[in-house]
Each structure stands twice: as C-alpha cells, then as structure tokens.
Amino acid sequence: MTDHTPHTNHDSNRPAPDQPRASRRGVMKAIGAGAAAATLGIAGISPAAATPDVSLPTDEFVETDGTEFVIDGEPVYFNGANNFWITDDDANAATEERVDAVFDLFDELGINLVRIWAHGEAKEGELVLQPEPGVYNEAALEHHDYVIEAARERGMKLIVALVDNWDHEGGMLQYAEWADAESRYEFYTMDETREMYRNHVETILTRENSYSGLEWRDDPTIAMWELANEPRLEQDDVPNDMDDLEPPEHQEILGEWIQEMSAYIKDLDDNHLVSTGSEGHYYGHWEDDYPDDDWDGQDYLEHHSYDTIDAASFHLYPDHWGDNPADPDDRLSLHDGADYITERVEDAHNELGIPAYLGEFNVNLYDHDLETRNEFLEEWYDAADAVDCNAVIPWQVVLEDTQDHDGFQLYASDSGSIIEDYAEVVAEKSGDWDGDNGNGDEETIAVGEYNTTDTTSDGLHNDFTGDGETTHDDVTAFFENLEDDGVQDNPEAFDFAENDELGFTDVVELLRQV
Template identity: 45%
Template structure:
C-alpha cells in the first residue's frame, strides 16, 4: 500500500504545478505548505507530528455556499492566510435548497456541490490552512436538521432528528457521502487528507424538547459511526457549550438539552467545543470571560481533552457606523484572546472574517479586510498561537506584526 504522505506530497505537486481550473499558479513555497500530518490530540492538547498545535482561525460559511465562486474562495482564504490563520471553519452541509446544494432533495446528491467543496479543501491545502467541517445545522439555514424531519414519513418535530429511524438514516447516509468522498481535484479521499482538521457532528446541536440523554445517545452513535468511516480525523460535537448543572441561568441549567462535560466525555469525541455570543445570550462580556475560563478548566480537569472556542462574536451596528462600538468590540476581543492565551486554551475561531462584497448580508458580526483595528487583533492572536506551536513567523508576518504593534 502506498503511504498516505506519499500520495499527499504527489497530490500537492500536481495541484501546485498544473493550471487547474480556478487555481492561480502556486509558488513552490505555497505548494510545500500543504498539510501532511493529521491534527491529533495529546492529552488535553492538540498536536501535529508530536508537536503542540494551537488553532487560530475564522469561521466563513460563505466558502462552501452554493453561490460562492472559486475566485471568491481564493480571495477569502488569501485573506485568512495573510493574517497567519491556520484554521477555517466552514459548512459541509446543505439540505433541501435549490441550486447546487449537497442534497437538494431527499436522498439525492448534487455532484457540483461536492466538487465545490473539493475546491475549498484544495484551496485551503495550498495555503497550509486546515478546515473544521460541521455536517449538519441545528438551525434552519441551509436546510438544517428540520429538513431531515420534514423528509421523514414518521418524524414531526425538531428533536425527532435525533431519534426517528428514517431521519437518522438520511443523516448517516449524508455523513458517509461526505466523509468517504474522493476529492475530484487531488484524487485524495477525504479520510486521507490532513487538510480536514476535524469533523463536527453539527453546528450548535441542541435537544431542547427531548433532553440531554437523547442528545448524548445521538452523539455517541454518530461520532462512533464517523470514527468507523474515518479513523484518521478528530471528531467533536460543534456545540455551544451549555451546561447541565444546577446553574441559575439558562446557559447552565440543562434546558438546552446539552451537557458540556458529559457529552464531551464520550470516548469517540476528541475535543471540547464551545461558542460565545454575549449579545445574543443576554449576558455581559465579563460573563463571556468567565465562560471561557469555565470551559477551558472543565475540559482540562473534568473531561481531559482539548478545548477550542469554535465561534465567538460581538455585534456592531453597521448602520450607525459607531466608532465607539468597534472600539468596544476590539477591547473585548483583546480580553478574550488574552484569556485564551493565558489559559493555554487550544484555539480560538472568530465569527467571521469575510469578503467586503458580503457587506449587504452583515448582521453586525462580520469582520472585513478593511476593519484594520479588528483584523490586527486576529493577527496578533495567530502570531501568538504560532509561537506556542513552535512555528517561526514568515518574513511577511514579521513585517505585519512589527507594523501593527
């Protein structure tokens, strides 16, 4: 059998040397940056090739969106790479939408959508960026779990997604279709490509109707199923990190049907996922700092696995063009990034760095390239995580860091 690293190196040479559709010619430095070792865990830390690794990244769901062009993919990933980010989280799901959605109708798959994801993976690989890929959505956007419920003859409500045999099988079929796919550009099976950092079972799964035990059973089943299909990659929940305890607020009292500690203790879950949105949750940014502290501590001391902040954001009123709001956001991001660093957390992935042409869709959480005061915070964190991972800064990164500091 040919070793996968041989395949990957050959694949990067092919992708880097041929003028593939949509690809700009890559320099030898870019081609050489393709990931060739899988993200792993070492106790309560991430590692790559036996060296500690910290995630610095951004979300960008637009990358895998059905209407995003390849040029836009390249521009967005160039933007992330220019800031020194090593991780991008983007959707690997779409159900019931028109266009080249992954699964536009029940049980039917659209090859064009999968070829677009192939391109996203290859474009990330060329830049040395790894991807976190959620496989379903708790929310209605891009179909969501309720689309599987709608397609089932026996399911009726959202949480039937976790228990209804037909809905579960439809989801398992889709998971297998994605996880075991062979990339049409590189010829590398997804299971053999270290560009995929981690699979997430879903984006922010909750079981508010059926409760913690039902969600726990589903997490155990599906994470085990993915591990059977793909023993090379890490698997996490993609959850927001709500507790099931005696807390005196809805984030901690179990009402969301999630249990941060118990659900991440499941053997086939490799890392602890949590998110942070004070503006949406009705709490203060100071509570957000406490949220970070609690989740990193509990991941280390009670679960024994790495913890990464998979989404976080402070909302800005773009219509008001209020410099004070942006200054407030930046101050909060500085505090959170510093706390992640001080606690030696395993990663922070902001929501979300994206292209200026998406401004019309901005909900106040978007970070654009010309938001220099915010992007420099993101870049500083990336530089710090690279230093902790033992990777020297590239010359252009050193120049940017000097300029920003």
C-alpha cells in the same frame, strides 16, 4: 448561529494593485525594506513586521496528545476563522475566485484553521449540497473539493460541520420534514432520520476529491469533523401532539445521539478527530440562569466525555444569550466572556483531559459600536491565550465587500490587527516542524552570509534570515546580495517575478509578498 441571508454584492473588493516600475539604481542600498516600500509606493505594504507564518504541514493529520492538538508529535495552536459564504448554495457568492480571495485574506491575517459547512438540504441555489434525501449535487461537491484544495495549498486545516441545528441551510428540521415529521426530537430519535444522517456522513467522508484524488476521510487538510453546528434539544422541540420533555430526558437523548454518531464516524474514518460542534452550555437546573440551566439539553461535560469525542467545543454569544449584554450585572454580559472562556477550557483540560476550542464568538455591531467590539474581542483573545485555549475561531471573517446582514461579519479593515496579533501567540506556542512549518524545501543555498530556504514549497528561496518566514529583513538581504554567486548561479530559486530573468523586479516582487 446567525441568519444566513445572502449578501447582495458579490463583486470582489480586492483588485490587483498596479505594478510599479523602478530602476535598481533608484533605490540606494542604505534604504531598508520598509523605507523601500514607501519609496516604491507598493499598495498594502507597510514598514511593520510581517504576520508570522503559521502554515502547517500538508501531509500530516491533526491528532491529540492529552490536552493538546498535535501535528507529527508537535503541539499546534490554531488561529481560526469561520466563513460559510465559501460553501454557500449561491453560486455567485461562492465562486472559485472568491474562495481564493477569502483564503488569501486568511493567509494575510495569519489564520491556519477554517471552519466550514458540508451540509445544505433542500435549498434552491445552484450549489445546494443535498437537494433531496440521499441525492447529491455534483457541482456542490466539486466546489467543496476546491475549498479543501485551497486550504491545503496555503497550509491551513479545516473543521467540517455535517449538519445544522438551525434551518438556514435546511438542517435537522429538513431531515425531519423528509421523514414526514416536524421536530428536532424526531430528528434525533427516528430510525429514518438517523439513517439519512448516517448516509450523509458516509457520502461526505468517502467523497473522492476531484483535485487531489483523496477521499475526504484520507485527507490531512481536514482537522476534525463536527457532528453538527450547535446541536440542541430544547424541552418543547417535540411534535405538536406530544408533551414537553422532562429533564433530563432531552439531555440523555442528545447524548445518545452524540455517542452513536461519533462512533459511526470513527468506524468509517480512523484518521480524523471528532467533536460535537456544541455551544458548550453546562447542564444545570431550571432555577439557574440561561444558558447554563436545563432548557436546551446541552451538557458540556457529559457530552464531551465520550471516548469517541476528541475535543470540547464551545461558542460565546452574550448578544444572543443575555438580556442586556452591555450591562455587567446581566446574567451573561460581554464582561463575563473572559470567565466563560476560562471556565470551559479549564474544565476540558482538567476534568475531561482533552483540548478545547472556541468554535464561534463575536460582538454584534447592531447592538454595540466597533470600539466596544474590538475591546471585548481583545479581552477574549487574551483570556484564550492565558488559559491555553487550543483554537480560537471568530464568527465570521469575510471579504470587505460582503454585506453585514446580521451584525456579526468581521472585516480585516476593522478588526484584522487583533487576529494578526493572535497569530504571534499561535506561532510562539506551536511546534516549528523543522523551522518551516513542514511546508518548505529543506535544501539551503548559500547567499553571502545567509543560508536561504524555501518555506512555501514553490521552489523559490524566500527565507534568508532563517526565521521560517518572509519579512522585510529578507527583502533587504536579497537586495544587498542580488549579484552574489549564490543568487546568480541559481536563477530558478530567486526568480520571484517569474520572468526568467534575475534583477530588481525580483526584489520588488518579494517585497510585494511581504
């Protein structure tokens, strides 16, 4: 939705904190985990409760059951984030180190769904995906492989968009240019451009991941394909020698393309969900207020009614679509956002019988202050919760050193608590997959009064209290039972410091992980 101008500072702002040294005798058993954190001075640790574990099974595909997303038959709700920097064509912006830092940030915030790009046409960066029609940059594909692996390792799912309506990364207009054309009308209607798009889809879906060995179409890490980012066909988006399209011709052309290409994906891949990537505008009349008039060819209900579309996509940008979004009387103001969300989710659930997801939204900081942004973000998250929106994915959560080039970058230091709070909502609504979100070792080890489990699949028993996550209560339980036979007889399960010794350094490391 926004201008993808590269940011200028690529140095990560996440230095590793110094490791404190403390003797076990220096901390009394009476000190709780939160107090211990303050005593030890561990950076980033507070006495507050940990963000809930919303990680997901890594070997199960996301499916639908009526109006719900499900994994292994259990309902799943998503706390999401967009981030295009991790698949940017600028190799300095999209290093593996930055990818890991971004996904670590997402993990800290309780995010379990990430929306990314698998497109980029005729750009000049080292990681441009498709520099020429049908020609692919192996380095860029390997980088995307790494992004998928980074998500899998953290129990996250991905939504992958396959082309952009906008020309930031080349997009539909680049396909048209490759075919000696000039408009999105030609992208949607020309045999040559449609074949180029189908070739791109096949290349991406059948790509064998260089880390996992899985073709992308066989990888459960991917939740869903999006046909495009914000597909539109505006009435005047035609060749210069052609008259503007008359309604409903542009709506029908866009709908035919959605039907054809979603069916093509389903023929290639019967594992994954498919959606449009649409902004979710209703198709109205020229007298109606934008965005729900007849200008851009979108038809939220019709275009999500096809058998090959599994979920309804919509976005929310009063800052782009309204005249004066701070004014409650504007055609689409910030104050209308909650109703906008409610109406689209209810229509998807009640009229279409499918899940709905808010694929992009934010409040622009060039036009509003941070307090206003957070006020409306909280209001919109609350509205999504109240109407059981199946996934909520703000644009876009970034590292602290990422330049805010467009007013839409969202930093954890500014708004992270809102996302963390929504992780609680997601955890409560979703299945538990045997209590550990499907990622852990079900074997238990008796330690004192506790039966410990590994909920992170790393061989370390991090959960003492049995709530499926690691909290300060687990740290306290470990500290109080460090000499217990259950710990001493199973050193490999409690060596959190990875130094082949059992001791207070392991307690400190577990506390750091909280």
